[in-house]
Amino acid sequence: MGVGTGVWFAPAERRALVAVAVVPIVLTALAYRARALQIEKQETVVATPTYVALGGSGARVPDLACNDSGCLAVRIDSRSGTGAVWGRRLRPDGAPQDPAAFLLSLAPSAQASGVATDGSRFMVAWGDGKNLYTTWVDPDGLTSTQTVVMGSGSPETGIFPIAYGDQGYLVTYVAGSGSQVLALRLDRDGHALDTKPFLLSSNTLEGVVPAVVWTGAQYIVVWIQVVNGGGVVAQGARVLADGTVLDPGGFAVTSLRSPAERPALAWSGGVLMMVAGPTSNIIGGIDSLTLDADGKNPHLFSLPGTGSRTDSTSPDVTWNGTNFVVAWLDDSHVVTAARMSANGTVLDTTPLVFTAARDDAEVPRLAASAGTAHLIYDGVADGDRLHGLTISPSGSVAGGAALIDAASAQLLLAAGRGDGQTLMAWIDRADGQSASLRAARVADDGNVLDATARVLATFSSLLPSTLRFPIQAGVGFASGTYLVAWPDAQSSGTVRAARISAAGVVLDVTPILVAISTSQASQIAVGYDGQAFVVSWSKATSDSYTTGPASARRIGLDGTVVGSVFTFGPTTGDMTGAVLTTQNNGCIAAWGQPDFPPSVAVAGIGPGGVVAPIRTPAPNLNFAAGAALVPVGRNLLLWNDHVGAIIDATDPFTASGQTYSLPRNIGIPSWDGMMFVAATPSVVAFQVPPTGIDVSEMGFDGTLSAPVTVADTTLPVRNPTTVGLGSGRSLLVYSRLVPENDFANYQVRFQILDSSTPGDGGTVLDAGIDRATDASDGGVVFADGSSSGAGSSFDGGVSDADAKPTDAVDASDGDLRAESPPEPLDGPVADRGADAGPIPAGSGCSCAIKQGGGTSGASIAVALALLITRRRRR
Secondary structure: OOOOOOEEOOOHHHOOOEEEEEEOOOHHHHOOOOOOOEEEEEEEEOOOOOEEOOOOOOOOOOEEEEEOOEEEEEEEEOOOOOEEEEEEEEOOOOOEOOOOOEEOOOOOEOOEEEEEEOOOOEEEEEEOOOOEEEEEEOOOOOEOOOEEEEOOOOOOOOEOOEEEOOOEEEEEEEOOOOOOEEEEEEEOOOOEOOOOOEEEEOOOOOOOOOEEEEOOOOEEEEEEEEOOOOOEEEEEEEEOOOOOEOOOOOEEEEEOOOOOOEEEEEEOOOOEEEEEEOOOHHHOOOEEEEEOOOOOOOEEOOOOOOOOOOOOEEEEEEEOOOOEEEEEEEOOOEEEEEEEOOOOOEOOOOOEEOOOHHHOEEEEEEEEEOOEEEEEEEEHHHOOEEEEEEEOOOOOEEEEEEOOOEEOEEEEEEEEEOOOEEEEEEEEEOOOOOEEEEEEEEEOOOOEOOOOOEEEEEEOOOOHHHHHOOOOOEEEEEOOEEEEEEEOOOOOOEEEEEEEEOOOOEOOOOOEEEEEOOOOEEEEEEEEOOOOEEEEEEEOOOOOOEEOOEEEEEEOOOOOEEEEEEEEOOOOOEEOOOEEEEEOOEEEEEEEEOOOOOEEEEEEEEHHHEEOOOEOOOOOOOOOOOEEEEOOOOEEEEEEOOEEEEEOOOOOOOEEEEEEEOOOOOOOOEEOOOOEEEEEOOEEEOOEEEEEEEEEEEOOOOOEOOOEEEEEEEEEEEEEEEEEEEOOEEEEEEEEEEOOOOOOEEEEEEEEEEOOOOOOOOOEEOOOOOOOEEOOOOOEEOOOOOEEOOOOEOOOOOOOOOOOOOOOOOOOOOOOEOOOOOOOOOOOOOOHHHHHOOEOOOOOOEEEOOEOEOOOOOOOOOOHHHOOOOOEOO
């Protein structure tokens, strides 16, 4: 019989971790030194995805390009935590070509993006305010390596104008807050043909977005400029394919109504059409005209229904092979369109109207594929989802629904060990407004027992606090039954729970109401006192600590609520969120006490909710920013940051065994029956969410192996968690961003690790991904920081000096050595564990992750230096 636990994390400024783990006491069997880690089962998906139309407040202006094979829509949104560029392929008839969008970049803060086509593949350009990047997308979905085209300023607005010309592209932009219109030529692969951008004008306005089009012999670039006397004109310049600017400084195209207008251009093969208008109806009105191939000889015309009105905004134009199609926002952001002949004759005297004022649409974008015009727009009232429709050559309209462009994010919350299996719980967040709590089981042999996850609760709306710090959960197991507990995301202070049988049957279709607190429940934990489950929760305050005591309530194995709410912990002073585990037929709680002098406290909870005295058994554990309980046997490992001590598992929890002091923080370890195993992200830096997963092993004697990287360090991860399976095996479970277009969001995945077989250090562990990591060859780090053995590199580029060398080429000077573990990027303290949120686990334990400390729900992106560097077949 085992039971699960919870874990609670404080923010990065209070980085310390506490773990309590139960350790089997057969000391001869425990005296293992750290060994090389093997991967027994490669990364595996836990549950099938649920596809949704993604939106959210982080969504930026979309762009669209089409050829006869279909279209590519690009958009910046925040599904990866910060602004990243995603692509969505559409067929000529407007139907999605892929199950979901796919990742084009993991730029930390992309601010502008654009797309063009050479008639076959697409070129995507984007900027982050500092650099310009490109990547191309083939018709079959193959994408190129991201290219840093230019290391200088790039646009800070939503659209990045780009057009294909004679064997190459031209991008135009106004960098940052400057007033210069710049241009840069690219080859078909997105590499710069110019050593630096060249100047078109030095007299534009901050934030101006130019327009560019190829007319068969030259590019025409148009931008907004203020002239003497305060007038506003559209200024133009012709640029040849070799970069020659035929009109330095530009020429006047036409006068405009306001300096807030944004031009758009389309070429029919003989006539150039230009429309210009602001993006806000505060200063509204659209200018529309036709031009010759040189951008001159303007002929003005009015779009139907606009006339002298001042509420028409955001126009765009495309050529469908027969006529021009113009789209704009009219009457308080209503998406409207009309077909126009090449000479400006209106074909749709009654405009085509696609939305209503209540839809609050924004930014319509047009392009044409095989005679059909494609229109996309941002549905603000629909959670900023991207909508798409088509307009046939005859003017018939199809579509308009939100594009199903991503799977919902699976954000790992907890993992609980049962009999021969582990239950994983996560929040399946469909968008910014709704979510569901789901769970699935994985057997110890790696077989997924619930390919279709069990739904425990649904949330049609979320409390504002859960958008930044998603809900937490705790998992416990006893007598063939799991109990999952969580705070209700729709009702502040409400704690609910549900049971799942070991066969995967949800026993409480209507969740159990555990309690209604007077304040929002913060940290949830689940234990077992020998007769009933114990669910505990802490009170949320403005910072990471709460005023004690913590609250708890008992839930019977039959799902009945037993007794009243009781409390444990200090009655005055601060405490961290408590965690629970079960040992010796009783429940044990642990928490940090940050008031001076800081300490880590332990207390027993017996049947009936009887709470024993508070104990602080290990004075050397004087960090108090968090706590965790990990059952592994009949003793306890009390763990705090990078130090720990073995203590008795019965009151008064006396320190009675090995003590530990490591040279770096490995996170919170679990016990696999032979080794302590812990996981942290590979890369952690200030304001840059973690990527990759490093696994460390510590022997019972305190020897420490070099970390082994088991997940791609270019991709963001969430809450890597180890669960001890016994016999030297561990389950590693986590959420990882899956960029491929069959998912395009975060997904719960797992690996099974093996420490039972001593390795020679030459085993390459690449987990089926791109970056192999060489295991340690036996050189270990002792608890006092000294090293032993040959410190082999673990950067994947070494030839081992042992009898079984790898095929990897030896790395140059500066290899990371086993006795020289890398420091984290956010300070001199080795605090990966505190940042990362690895959760302890072991036989009969659960691991519950607090969102919002260190790495929170919003903290899932990637460092600029670790962008995608490989090709992906979609």
